[in-house]
Amino acid sequence: MITREGWIRFGVVAALVAAFEAACRFGFIPRTVVIAPTEMVVSLWRLIESGEYNDDILSTLRNVLASSLLAVGLGFMTGVLIHALPRLRAAIEPLLASYYAIPTFMFYPVFIVVFGVGDRAIIAIAVLLSIVAMITSTLTGLDRIPRVLRKTARIYRMNLPARALLIDLPAAAPYLFTGIKLSFAYAFIGVIASEFILSGAGIGYSIAYTYNNFNNRNMYGLMLLVILVATIANTALDMIDRRLQTRLRR
Amino acid sequence: MKRSGDFIFLLIGLLLVWQGLHWLAGDIALTSPAQTFAHLGKLLATARFWEHVTETARAFSFAVLISLIGGVGLGALLGINRTSGTVSEPILIALYSLPKVTLYPLVLLCFGLGISAKVAFGAMHGLIPVAIFTMKAIMQIKPVFWRTAHAMRLTPRQMAMTVALPAVLPEVMSGARLGFSLTLLGVLIGEMFASQRGLGFMITAAMGLGDIATIMAVAVFLSIFAVGSNALLLMVDRAAPR
Structure with a gap:
């Protein structure tokens, strides 16, 4: 429809x-x-057919997936922890609010020295970029659990694990999903940007490499791939998110 | 008072974590807070460092101007009509969550090396969030405000100044804050790839030399600037009459 x-x-x-x-x-x-859009499509088709960049594409997707999973898991746990400690929360909230003002990529070289050039440094910077979105979403989600649900849980004499699983988690789920959506978008940006700056594999690296070699045809094919994957994935997550938000308003 | 005390405790805690990481990772990987601030002090005393800062500041101020004026303009244009707003919102959101570094070669091919590419890259990052926030703010003005304005027979100019502007200002301010930070990030990333001057270039150059002290010092300098100006904008936002 x-x-x-x-x-x-x-x-x-x-x-x-x-x-x-x-x-x-x-x-x-x-x-x-710039080459024409139809030429980009042809170029992308050839790239995928020849399998020349398959390893790079897989490596990037793997890193994006790993860093979003890590960011969501760690961010959720940190969020729950901060929510449980109101004093810590009051102190940390201004920092969280201005976190995205810090150019996180500036710390990428430090991670390269610590982890070496490779997947671990890339995942570290992507997690650093995306975890705060998950933390803030978790905090909002836990804040918005209706008081009446907590009271209901007490009437049913639920213990803590049961309450967390049956009441808190479903009630906070729409907000948590917003966090997952944002974490994914930021992780994607983080992985591609890190690969661009310094790395030996991945789509970002390949685009920088083809650019340096004046290989416009392959470069625009790869660019189109990134744009398509990012747009399709983000739009799909956004649609699910909207559906959850409308259900919340009902 | 207690809150600011807690905040200071938190800052001390962060410094302690940093110091701990330094002990764990060693001198080569991560300089300690004391070393970093000492190095930053040394850098601040050199004229070269300030040349880089001026270069970045120049590109950044152009980019921020384009982001804010262009973003508010575009947002207002699209938000004034309900259909154009609903049509363009998902497009803008898709553009916003795109990894824009990917498009860097395109920007370089269009603008060439130099300051215009940096400005374009910064504006690319900052313009869209400002436009999204402005558009949403305008679309969410309550219809009753317009009806009241009509009932009072306000001229379009009065309507804009006394009804629309105050209604959208808080949202536009948060959009401007986000746009400010993202533009800075865009300009810095631009400098990291293709530039001979600026703080981003300083970091790439230090990266090539394995000079962690300089990287950390510049990163800390930028973080303090970014968080400081963010706090300042937040204060302006809160102090504004509603």
Whole structure:
């Protein structure tokens, strides 16, 4: 079921891509700068078919998955811990609020020295970037559990594990999901950016490598891949998130 | 008073963790807080460091201006109409969560090496969140405000100044705060890849030399600047009359 806005949105995006294609084809944009979108698609298809970059693609996806899982798990636990200690929370909250002002990538070189060039340094920086989104979402989620549910739990004489599993977790779930969505987006950004700065494998590394070698065709194919994967994954998570949020309002 | 005391305890705790990590990782991997601040002090005394700071500040101020003015303009344009708002929101959100580093080669090919590429890259990071916040703020103005304004026969100018602006200001301010930080990040990442000057370049250069003391000193300098200006913006936001 697609709404009227959905159709307009589709039309706008299609028109933009078509205008871009025309600008490239008629030479308004030189081929040395950008290749036409259709050429990007062809290039991406060839890349996947030849399997030349399969290892890099898999390595990036693996790192994104590992760092989002770590960020979600650790962030959730840290959030629960901070929620349980109100004094610590009062002190730490201003720091959490301005955390994203800190350019975290500046610390990437330090991780390289500690872990060496490789997956571990990349995962560390991606976790550092995405964990705070999960912590703040966990805090919001635990704050928003309706008091009446806690009272109900007491009437049923639930013990702590039962209450946490049957009452707290489902009640906080929509907020936790927002955290998962944000963690994934930030982890993706973190992994690709780290690979760009210094690494020996991955999609980010391959894009930087093809750029340095003037291999525009492969570079734009890989760029298209990143854009497609990120957009599809983030849009899917966003749609689930919206559905959960509407259920919350009901 | 107790709260600020707790905050100081937290800062001391963070410094202790840092010191602990330093003992664990050793001198080569991570300098201690004392060493880092001493090195930062030394850097602050050199003219070269300030040249880099000025270069970054120049690119950053252009980029922030573009992000804020462009973002508010674009957000207002799209938010004023209900349909254009609903149509563009998912597109903007998709653009926002895209790893924009990927597009760096494209920016370089379009703008060439130098300050314009840095500014463009910073603005790319900052403009979209500002636009999203502004658009949402305008779309969420309560219809009753407009009806009241009509009933009072306000001119469009009065309507904008006395109704729309105060209603959207808090949201736009939070968007501006986010845009400010992200623009800084964008400019720095831009400098790390393709530049001969600026703090980002300093970090890449130090990375090549394995000079952890400089990396940590610059990173701490930037963190203090970022958190400080964020706190300042937050204070302005809170002090603004509602």
